[in-house]
Amino acid sequence: MDDWKRTDFHMIKKQQQSLGANASETSFTILFYATPVWFSPKSFDFDKCSYRNCKLTEDKQLLSTSEAVIFHHTSFLALPEKPNGQVWIFATLESPYLTYTRFKTDKLKGKFNWTMTYRKDSEGFSPYIILKKRLYIPVKNYTSIYMNKTKNIAWIVSNCRTQSNREAYVKELSKYIDVDIYGKCGKPCLFKEDCKTHLSKSHRFYLSFENSLCKDYLTEKIANMYNSDRNFIPIVRGAPNAEDYLPQKTYILTSDFESPQKLAAFLKMLGRNETRYISYLKEKDKYMDIYGKLKAGLCDICYHLNVKKQKPKTIDLNKWLWENQCHMPNDIHT
Template sequence: MTRGLFNPKPLVFDKCDFKNCKITTDMQQLSTSEAVIFLHDSFSSLPKKPNGQVWIFATLESPYFTINRFKTDQLKRKFNWTMSYRKDSEGFSPYALLRKHVQSPVKNYTSIYLNKTKNVAWVVSRCRTPSKREAYVKELSKYIDVDIYGKCGKPCSFKEDCKTHLSETHRFYLSFENSLCKDYMSEKILRIYNNNINFLPIVRGAPNAGDYLPQKTFISTSDFESPRKLAAFLHMLGSNETRYISYLKEKDKYFDTVNGCLRVGICDICHRLNYRKQYSKTINLTKWLWENQCHMPNDIHT
């Protein structure tokens, strides 16, 4: 059973190892369901938990934007499993899974490169963040041009196709997350792997981004001691046609297949329900959210 999670109608289990699970949002079945999935912002209080029922905590947000939704005492010894972007979740639901094209797109990469007249673009709506990305960009802007759009910058006249159009004139895009947490990689990074988008992502977020992204398809701020050193590398790469195009071609070999949806992990949940005795546990959710997960930036000084 789900509560405030997603529309169950398109969810089927025909591609799962086990096909005997069913999802419902019928609240009349809350006390009789074998398991209940709670989205992190779908409840202000918890119902009485029947004996033997599995409670699953689901979120695609980082701990910074999850923990302030409810009281801490609600989280102690209530939940059994988790469903999130984290690899250690019982229902692993990454924002995206990059797949490789059978055949790489055919593009005139020289023309794409020569049409670019600007360096860095950024579309952003949250102006103050735990990752202090806004401070990083302020420092970066001292050494390379950065055009900022969205609520924290100037309006983008292209609306929904903003990034696509910006990629025609800009060489790089700031795929900066609001939090620096393990496994936390949202659409800010992964949608740049749309083949209609012709610039390179500069990644700042999960310290283990390399576990998800193919090498030579992105630039990571963690590889540079400071924004100044990153800017120097961007100037070098952006002025080298051969090397820049090699990055862009490599990026275009991949595409995003998920687009941020919790239902990806539903097969994992169904599997565990069929073997639930092997996965029996109760978790301290506050500890699970925070322990060894997030860090503050160490490459900027504010």
């Protein structure tokens, strides 16, 4: 993608008009009716958003007076009565394969107006990964880092049966290059506090393989590879449009190779070429992940409440989750 030479990867977020004289003087209440256990609305404010006239609350007594209500997919079993004119927002960071059993029902058809997900077409675009250029690039002895590496691929994984069938891909890959597997699907990692960082001292590559092959679906499996302490080159298998999110020459895509065998041959060649290998690490170290997820989407929701450019609509949630989003793996033959 040629435009990755632009100044900041944060441009992947939709650009919103700044708060100014034409902004609504109205304040908006956003009720997080069903909140995931890992997110606290109290930890978020709108001070850094383009529109700052929104308030986030968990107080369900404000249901009838809130302009928008968010329901995270893991956190509700039943829905309340919906006040007229209220915007209901379906939130998830999981792929359809991990949400469809809960929402394959006519009871939810037409209930939701907007979405807040990892997908770019959500009103609340909440990507796992938002990269920006570092102000200060780490100073490292890259030659020493390279010389200390004695192994090729590391992988930490806990879900051993996936839609993406990544386990079959790795099984085939391991016929042609060494792959050390850790976690529930492999051997225990002796470095409990930060296993990835420790493994990056001895291994050249890391498998950032997603459990689902869906558009825009790139998770922490690749995002945390841009931690400057992790001196791997990530190998990415996931969203077919991964190049929309990741800077060139900082990762390797499995989809660029006809087979795991062809990938293994390339990795061996790259691992033997000190100059070329180090160039990937240096390029990756120019960027950092600024942690997107739901916080990024909340700014978008406030924006849409202000500008009201969205035509009134309701969503067939099951159709929205699936239509033209995911594909079955076609890079392995079992």
